[in-house]
Amino acid sequence: MPALEGIEVTGPRNERYDEILTPEALSLLAALQREFGARRKELLEARVARQERLSAGGTLDFLPETAEVRADESWRVAQPAPGLEDRRVEITGPTDRKMTINALNSGAKVWLADHEDANTPLWDNMIEGQLNLRDALDRKIDFTDPKSGKTYALKPDEELATIVVRPRGWHMEEKHVLVDGEPMSGSLFDFGLYFFHCARRQLEKGKGPYFYLPKMESHLEARLWNDAFNLAQDTLEIPRGTIRATVLIETIPAAFEMEEILFELRDHSAGLNAGRWDYLFSVIKKFRERGSEFVLPERNAITMTAPFMRAYTELLVRTCHKRGAHAIGGMAAFIPSRKDEAVNKIALEKVRADKTRESGDGFDGSWVAHPDLVPICREVFDGVLGDKPNQRDRLREDVKVSAADLLNISATPGDITEAGLRGNIDVALRYLATWLGGSGAVAIHNLMEDAATAEISRSQVWQWIYNGISTKEGEKITKELVERLLDEELAKIRAELGGAYDEPRFNEAVTLFKQVTLADEYSEFLTTPAYVHFP
Numbered sequence: 001m002p003a004l005e006g007i008e009v010t011g012p013r014n015e016r017y018d019e020i021l022t023p024e025a026l027s028l029l030a031a032l033q034r035e036f037g038a039r040r041k042e043l044l045e046a047r048v049a050r051q052e053r054l055s056a057g058g059t060l061d062f063l064p065e066t067a068e069v070r071a072d073e074s075w076r077v078a079q080p081a082p083g084l085e086d087r088r089v090e091i092t093g094p095t096d097r098k099m100t101i102n103a104l105n106s107g108a109k110v111w112l113a114d115h116e117d118a119n120t121p122l123w124d125n126m127i128e129g130q131l132n133l134r135d136a137l138d139r140k141i142d143f144t145d146p147k148s149g150k151t152y153a154l155k156p157d158e159e160l161a162t163i164v165v166r167p168r169g170w171h172m173e174e175k176h177v178l179v180d181g182e183p184m185s186g187s188l189f190d191f192g193l194y195f196f197h198c199a200r201r202q203l204e205k206g207k208g209p210y211f212y213l214p215k216m217e218s219h220l221e222a223r224l225w226n227d228a229f230n231l232a233q234d235t236l237e238i239p240r241g242t243i244r245a246t247v248l249i250e251t252i253p254a255a256f257e258m259e260e261i262l263f264e265l266r267d268h269s270a271g272l273n274a275g276r277w278d279y280l281f282s283v284i285k286k287f288r289e290r291g292s293e294f295v296l297p298e299r300n301a302i303t304m305t306a307p308f309m310r311a312y313t314e315l316l317v318r319t320c321h322k323r324g325a326h327a328i329g330g331m332a333a334f335i336p337s338r339k340d341e342a343v344n345k346i347a348l349e350k351v352r353a354d355k356t357r358e359s360g361d362g363f364d365g366s367w368v369a370h371p372d373l374v375p376i377c378r379e380v381f382d383g384v385l386g387d388k389p390n391q392r393d394r395l396r397e398d399v400k401v402s403a404a405d406l407l408n409i410s411a412t413p414g415d416i417t418e419a420g421l422r423g424n425i426d427v428a429l430r431y432l433a434t435w436l437g438g439s440g441a442v443a444i445h446n447l448m449e450d451a452a453t454a455e456i457s458r459s460q461v462w463q464w465i466y467n468g469i470s471t472k473e474g475e476k477i478t479k480e481l482v483e484r485l486l487d488e489e490l491a492k493i494r495a496e497l498g499g500a501y502d503e504p505r506f507n508e509a510v511t512l513f514k515q516v517t518l519a520d521e522y523s524e525f526l527t528t529p530a531y532v533h534f535p
Contacts, residue, residue: 006030011123011176020130025196026177028235032188033179036228040170040185043221050217050253051524055289060253061403066219066260076324077262077269081244083162083207084110084270086389087326087365088381089374091161094119094441095129097143100136101152104160106371107378111161115190116168116214117278117451118441121527122534123176125438130193133163137201162207163198164246167191169215170224171525188228195232195243203242210270211245215278217253219260226265241267246328250275250452251282255312255406258319271326271364274313276304277452283308283409284459288522291467293410298420299456304330304357306412311405317362318399321392329358329366333447336372343446348376355380364390369441369448415472416464418485424457425482425513426489431457432509432526433502436533455526458517465518479518486510508533 004023007030013021054060062070069075090110093099103111113133119125135141136154143152154160167190168174174189191211199209213225229243247254247261249272254261262269280302287294296302304313313329320327332354334347351373358366359381368377385391427444431454434442442449463469464477471477490510494501512530516523523529 006180008178009176010178011127014124014127016131017127020127020134020193020197025193028196028232029177029184029189029192030179031235032192032228032231033184035231036188036224037179037182037185039224040187043218043224044171046220047217051286054286057290059403060256060286060407062256063260066257069263070259075263075266077266077271078241078244079324080326080390081208081210081270084164084210084244084326087271087328088385088390089377090164090328090365090367091371091374092118092331092367092369094125094439095132096125097128097132097141098145098152099441100132101141101143101154102371104136104163105152105155106161107159107374108161108368108371109365110164112212112367113163113165114441116166120435120438120440120534121168121172121174121186121531122438126174126190130197133165133194134197134201136163137198137205157205162210163202164210164212165190165194166212166214167194170221171215172527172531175531191228192232196236199232199236199238199242203238208242208244211243212273213245213247214275215251216247216261217251219257219264222247222261222264226268229268243268244270246270246273246326248273248275248278249312249316250278252279252286252406253282255279255315256403258316259323262319262323262325266323269325271328272316272320273328273367274316274330274363275452276309276313276330277450277456279309279312281452281455281459284456284463285522285524287409288459288463289466292469295416295463295467295469296409296412296460297414298416299424299460300420301414302412304354308406308408308412311401311408313358313363314361314396314399315401315406317394318396318401320364321362321395324392326364326390326392327362329355329363331367331369332373332377333369333449334373335370335443335446335448337446347446351376352380359384362391362394362396364392416469416477417472418475421461421464421471421477421482422485422489424461425486426493428454428457428461428513428517429486429490429493429506429509432512432530433505435530436508436512437502437505451527458513458526459522461517462522466522482518483514486513 007026089108091103091106091108092112093103095113168186172186173183174186175183177184202209233240317327332351337343430444431442
């Protein structure tokens with residue numbers, strides 16, 4: 001496509017793409033990028049500066065410069081918008097055609113339509129996802145499985161989940177759209193296209209354009225989103241405050257700025273979510289060079305009852321309900337097996353216990369990754385909520401969380417074993433191979449894994465090497481050990497998959513894994529170098 005007022009689309013224009021990449025939609029994208037692109041870069045530079053302070057021995061604390069915001073008891077966020085009053089069970093997943101139908105039909109109250117961690121930013125995924133969302137709102141979507149021949153279609157509107165779109169984080173770019181010669185923000189691209197095409201469609205359904213905002217690290221990043229919302233609403237002549245956004249508190253710096261984030265978005269706020277897997281990734285990343293005091297046990301040993309995780313989730317509920325916002329719990333990633341009832345029984349007991357803990361702590365709802373888990377999550381929250389839409393009236397004034405509580409990493413029980421190290425390598429390789437093939441939600445060992453899984457896995461390995469950690473069995477974790485285990489785990493995967501083993505894809509995965517695990521310099525995000533692999 002030729003440049004349109006400084007806008008150039010370099011991605012292929014496949015069937016129906018022109019319905020999304022209209023001149024008017026591109027003009028909104030250009031306006032967003034020109035207005036906010038420089039601020040976005042400044043905020044990303046502020047992340048780097050904070051990381052340098054932490055690596056040099058600094059710490060995190062509640063901000064003295066925003067103490068007045070926290071002390072002011074009078075302010076509240078906007079009241080829940082239509083379709084977001086009751087959020088007792090939410091389902092997450094990418095925006096491919098089949099998932100779009102299944103998620104909307106799942107019985108969940110909300111569908112997180114994901115352009116981020118459960119997706120890969122393959123150009124076709126980004127544009128076809130936008131088409132699928134628009135088609136779903138127009139009720140012009142169906143799907144026939146080419147293998148089984150099964151046909152999928154939408155239930156009546158009143159039975160469908162509310163769509164809440166998650167754009168990419170501020171760190172990601174959309175390299176296929178250049179504004180004044182530079183790649184535009186992936187966040188603004190995903191948000192702008194959905195808002196342009198679907199905001200009025202959502203409003204005609206009696207709901208609004210709603211968003212989940214990922215990977216934020218400060219209230220200033222929330223302020224940037226708020227300003228972007230206002231520009232988009234003004235441009236389309238939609239009243240300010242129509243948009244509602246739920247922020248994922250999935251970085252440890254953001255945990256110290258929860259109230260300020262709600263304050264910045266207060267006219268557009270729909271609450272906060274405990275994005276616990278990315279939160280673990282953030283803890284590892286931020287303190288990766290700080291020695292054994294900040295080294296966590298292997299991934300599968302870390303539970304939500306660890307002291308620092310307990311402090312984080314209880315503070316989130318307290319903060320949200322203090323300000324009239326929803327508090328949404330974390331992911332149940334288990335995939336029910338239709339072949340192994342013993343596996344199901346154990347896993348479902350864990351899911352029930354997790355959701356029981358969350359509902360008892362005051363959360364207003366929680367996440368699942370598979371439609372078969374919607375009933376159990378709903379049952380647990382029904383038991384606490386009854387006919388009430390939420391429990392925002394539970395103020396949790398008993399919760400007192402200090403900075404030391406949030407940073408009490410060393411009190412986390414658990415070991416680092418060779419099996420745990422092998423598990424990190426295995427899961428990262430399987431996930432990366434599938435991600436590079438264009439799918440971001442990957443079934444691995446009966447769990448629905450997304451990018452956070454690979455981020456935790458590879459970051460733990462990097463941290464263990466850097467800090468000279470030894471396994472419980474007494475072997476020091478070195479680059480040489482990881483390379484040996486990498487070869488062994490790859491051989492196991494090859495043997496397991498047999499003829500389905502995609503050698504070129506796994507070779508790419510190995511190269512990428514080594515790049516982000518064995519290099520002396522740590523890569524802030526796995527998805528940034530991985531994105532280079534896409535045309």
